[in-house]
Amino acid sequence: MEIGESVVSPDGSLRVTLLTFDAKKGKAEIKTEELSQKPNQFYITVKFSKGDMTRIDYKTWDVHKASVHEITTMNKNDQVETIEIVSTNSVP
Numbered sequence: 710m711e712i713g714e715s716v717v718s719p720d721g722s723l724r725v726t727l728l729t730f731d732a733k734k735g736k737a738e739i740k741t742e743e744l745s746q747k748p749n750q751f752y753i754t755v756k757f758s759k760g761d762m763t764r765i766d767y768k769t770w771d772v773h774k775a776s777v778h779e780i781t782t783m784n785k786n787d788q789v790e791t792i793e794i795v796s797t798n799s800v801p
Contacts, residue, residue, distance in 0.1 A: 710727050710788075710789045710790065710791065710792065711727070712727055712728065712729060712730060713726065713727065713728075714726070714727055715727075716791075716792045716793070716794060717744070717794070718751060718794040718795075718796060719794070719796065720749075720796055721744060721745070722743065722744050722745040722747055722749060722769075722796075723741060723742070723743060723744060723749075723751055723767070723769070723794055724741070724742045724744055725739050725740070725741055725742075725753055725792050725794060726739065726740045726742070727739055727789055727792065728740050728777065730788075730789055732785070732786050732787060732788060733785060733786065734785070735781055735782040735783065735784060735785050735787060736779060736780070736781050737755065737779070737780040737781070737782075737789055738777055738778065738779055738780070739753070739755065739777070739778050739780060739792065740776055740777050740778075741753070741767060741774075741775075741776055741777075741778070742776070743769055747769070748769055748770045749768075749769050749796055749797075749798065750766065750767065750768045750769070750796070750797045750798075751766075751767045751768075751769075751794050751795060751796050751797065752764055752765070752766060752767075752793075752794075752795045752797065753765040753767050753778075753792065753793070753794055754792070754793045754794075754795070755780045755789060755791075755792050756789075756790045756791045756792075756793065757782045757784065757787045757788065757789060757790055758787055758788040758789075758790045759782070759784040759787045760784075761782040761783055761784050761787065763780045763781065763782070765778055765780075
């Protein structure tokens with residue numbers, strides 16, 4: 710993935726954008742943006758080219774949630790391969 714590239718959830722209610730990525734440090738930042746007011750819960754998985762992955766549990770109704778998340782990989786000089794968004798269809 711390229712910096713600035715976005716992925717939208719299958720239901721169209723959440724967008725995740727890759728903001729930054731430093732391959733030497735293995736650190737990335739992603740931004741979440743809610744596109745609807747419908748309560749939902751998602752698993753956001755960032756997959757790296759060398760097999761590492763990080764998952765964030767994201768709840769739309771959580772008023773204290775962050776919109777920017779730092780992601781790290783254990784493998785230096787890695788690349789962000791994909792971002793997947795899966796809805797768990799949960800409501801509070």
